[in-house]
Amino acid sequence: MPSKKITAPIEPGFIYHIYNRGYNYQNVFFYRDDYLLFFDKIKYYFLDYCSLFAYALLPNHYHLLLRVKDNIEKGSFSRQFGKSILS
Numbered sequence: 762m763p764s765k766k767i768t769a770p771i772e773p774g775f776i777y778h779i780y781n782r783g784y785n786y787q788n789v790f791f792y793r794d795d796y797l798l799f800f801d802k803i804k805y806y807f808l809d810y811c812s813l814f815a816y817a818l819l820p821n822h823y824h825l826l827l828r829v830k831d832n833i834e835k836g837s838f839s840r841q842f843g844k845s846i847l848s
Contacts, residue, residue: 771838774831776814779842782822790820799823806845810838 771777783789790796796818803813803825810833815826829838 770836771829771842772835773829773833773838776826776828779825779827780822786821788820789822790818802845806841807838810841 781789790799799818807813807827811827811829813825813827815824817824
């Protein structure tokens with residue numbers, strides 16, 4: 762795993778474990794609708810760019826296991842992730 766100072770590029774054809782947690786371990790999901798909104802954003806922003814294999818949504822963080830599709834331009838997944846509210 763790279764250090765926190767090094768940014769690993771996300772490249773087509775590879776599998777990635779992406780996770781994030783709330784600031785100071787605070788909750789990011791409060792209601793059922795928050796989880797549903799998260800899935801709507803996944804569908805809207807990511808499913809054209811990757812395949813989602815597994816996920817875990819906990820009140821204060823989330824995990825995504827995904828594979829970036831082979832046919833996308835290098836760097837496009839990272840740009841798309843930056844556009845979403847998940848980053």
